Amino acid sequence: MTLTAPPLPTGPGPGGAGTGLPEVTPEFERAAARADSRRGFLMSLPAYVYLVLFFTIPFGIVVVYSLATRNTIGGTDLAGWNLDSYRRLAEPIVRDILFRSVWIAMLTTLICLVVAYPFSYFIATRTPTIRNILLVFVMIPFWTNFLVRNYAWRVILGSDGPFAAVTEALGVGRQEILFTHSAVILGLVYGYLPFMVLPLYAAIERIDGSLIEAGRDLYASGAQTFWRVLLPLSMPGVLAGSILVFVPSLGAYVTPQILGGGKSTMLGSYIVVQFLTARNWPLGASLSFVLMTVMLTATLIYFRAGGRKL
Amino acid sequence: MPSAVPAVGLHRITKRFGDVVAVDTVDLEIADGEFFALLGPSGCGKTTTLRLIAGLEFPTTGRLRIFGDEVGTLPPNRRPVNTVFQNYALFPHMTAEENVAFGLRMRKVSKAEIEPRVRDAIALVHMEGMEQRRPDQLSGGQQQRVALARALVNSPKVLLLDEPLGALDLKLREAMQLELKALQREVGITFVFVTHDQGEALAMSDRIGVMDGGRLLQVGTPEEIYARPANRFVADFIGHANLLDGMVTGPDQVTLTNGITIAAPSNIQPGGHVAVTLRPEQALLHPWGGAPEHHTSVDGQVEQVTYLGNALIYRVSFQWMHIDVRSENRPGGDPVSAGDEVTVSWEPSSVAVVQD
Numbered sequence: 001m002t003l004t005a006p007p008l009p010t011g012p013g014p015g016g017a018g019t020g021l022p023e024v025t026p027e028f029e030r031a032a033a034r035a036d037s038r039r040g041f042l043m044s045l046p047a048y049v050y051l052v053l054f055f056t057i058p059f060g061i062v063v064v065y066s067l068a069t070r071n072t073i074g075g076t077d078l079a080g081w082n083l084d085s086y087r088r089l090a091e092p093i094v095r096d097i098l099f100r101s102v103w104i105a106m107l108t109t110l111i112c113l114v115v116a117y118p119f120s121y122f123i124a125t126r127t128p129t130i131r132n133i134l135l136v137f138v139m140i141p142f143w144t145n146f147l148v149r150n151y152a153w154r155v156i157l158g159s160d161g162p163f164a165a166v167t168e169a170l171g172v173g174r175q176e177i178l179f180t181h182s183a184v185i186l187g188l189v190y191g192y193l194p195f196m197v198l199p200l201y202a203a204i205e206r207i208d209g210s211l212i213e214a215g216r217d218l219y220a221s222g223a224q225t226f227w228r229v230l231l232p233l234s235m236p237g238v239l240a241g242s243i244l245v246f247v248p249s250l251g252a253y254v255t256p257q258i259l260g261g262g263k264s265t266m267l268g269s270y271i272v273v274q275f276l277t278a279r280n281w282p283l284g285a286s287l288s289f290v291l292m293t294v295m296l297t298a299t300l301i302y303f304r305a306g307g308r309k310l
Numbered sequence: 311m312p313s314a315v316p317a318v319g320l321h322r323i324t325k326r327f328g329d330v331v332a333v334d335t336v337d338l339e340i341a342d343g344e345f346f347a348l349l350g351p352s353g354c355g356k357t358t359t360l361r362l363i364a365g366l367e368f369p370t371t372g373r374l375r376i377f378g379d380e381v382g383t384l385p386p387n388r389r390p391v392n393t394v395f396q397n398y399a400l401f402p403h404m405t406a407e408e409n410v411a412f413g414l415r416m417r418k419v420s421k422a423e424i425e426p427r428v429r430d431a432i433a434l435v436h437m438e439g440m441e442q443r444r445p446d447q448l449s450g451g452q453q454q455r456v457a458l459a460r461a462l463v464n465s466p467k468v469l470l471l472d473e474p475l476g477a478l479d480l481k482l483r484e485a486m487q488l489e490l491k492a493l494q495r496e497v498g499i500t501f502v503f504v505t506h507d508q509g510e511a512l513a514m515s516d517r518i519g520v521m522d523g524g525r526l527l528q529v530g531t532p533e534e535i536y537a538r539p540a541n542r543f544v545a546d547f548i549g550h551a552n553l554l555d556g557m558v559t560g561p562d563q564v565t566l567t568n569g570i571t572i573a574a575p576s577n578i579q580p581g582g583h584v585a586v587t588l589r590p591e592q593a594l595l596h597p598w599g600g601a602p603e604h605h606t607s608v609d610g611q612v613e614q615v616t617y618l619g620n621a622l623i624y625r626v627s628f629q630w631m632h633i634d635v636r637s638e639n640r641p642g643g644d645p646v647s648a649g650d651e652v653t654v655s656w657e658p659s660s661v662a663v664v665q666d
Contacts, residue, residue: 062501171366188367208397208399210395210396210397210399211401212398213366213386213393213395214395214400214401214413216365216366216367216385216387217364217386217387217391217392217393218387218392218412218413218414218416218461218464219387219416219417219458219464220412220416221387221416224416228412228416229401232403233401233402233403236471
């Protein structure tokens, strides 16, 4: 691919005699603009192909299956589309799992936010060297496989694990939280905390420190400065971090499976059960569709609500 | 009626950052109603001094008083001062009006009172009609006005300004200098103004404190600082000065390092190493031997002529030293060009003798 505009028919322009090159003409300008947009299209083409092949088409297949009917032998009849599987979403068992998933994802997001905000502020206000060291610390867990880390938590939280030993030493008895919602939330917070820290750090780091000083100078206490100046200005980071934690938490499969004890605590596990065990593909597909829609809506809200400022 | 108690009193204030002494045992009293400039090159400690008064830094040692009250240990929100920050630090998520009202809201002033005070402050800085704009919809000069209104609306006892004109272009800066000065007279509040621009300090201030290396070198009116610099640094930093090195060799007499002896009144003991300062515009250029009777004069040769538009600078060399002479560009008079033999003369009272 060349990065020059295509050659154009040249006229013998006055003054062009010196170099032998043609004058600039409106036709040349238009051709250059066309070449520029063609380059833009070519550069984004791989990404578009990827999106169509691995998102748009599969998503369409999911939608089609969600409208199909499960037959008696566990197969799927694609003929005769209907909304039956969506009606089943209103059944108490499905509805409970849906609500519980949303609730657990929201709680995870909130805990991540409360834990990550002061830490991100701390990182953002250090000298550049210390800042980079702390950011590496945030990234270190990613050096180990997510699955392995979840199993590590299983050991930590298990009946003979360090967690029980610590609670016993603290005098609150041997606490066992493995295979409870608490363990799932703990695992999710642990897994997704970096996704909250990084955008928050980026947002806080960009805030001019003199704005905080101006707040204090204008009679605001430390807490007032936080609520009136720092938090509103770091909102793009808060939103980005919340989306990045909420979306994968809502669809989480590995953590609820390992730390939740394989019970259908959350949507992700329930969908897997529908596809593999219950062999009710239309129900699994309709659940997937709902989950995807919630996630896409959340992302769109984020972009509408000032994500562009990031 | 201005208070007899100083608006700001610094007593042996020192501020260290680790091993660096940013402000070194500064004693300073700023009178009520005064327009005071802290002047010095970057890194001289002037901004740190301002931040100490604002409460954005705490001094390492010393006493800090505002109208007689000890405030050294108070956080910024409990001091009766407000600051106009260097880059204005307007809250980008608030309109101009909300920015101005911020301080009053934080102090829980009633809504009924906030509204007229904000309106008055915005009128004071001529920003009517811009109330609903956000900072990014305002020009630099307009942001500056909002920053001023945001500070003044709180009726601070002292207003601190950190290089408030630094980000403006030259024309606007000159206009704002006059306006700021007029504004200060109108509101009658003590202004403490930090700048590295000596022209700005001379033009605006009642008094100037010149700082270098954390020390306060000289405090005085613009006239005092310009005509009677306390030391070599002040003479060199304020305006242009010819600094002629030499030694005091008798009463009111200095022998320059090139052997020429000139009259220069001082109370420095003979033997002291000094520099004689002479402002270029105080020196006069004459044809060879044409100096007036009562003037001090030296003979030399024009080495270089620099054209400035409104003036000319003649660099005259005499015995390995040189003096810059500034002469207004007026019609008439004999043109002088490089290589001409000339005499440079000045009133004996127009030189000042300084030590390092």
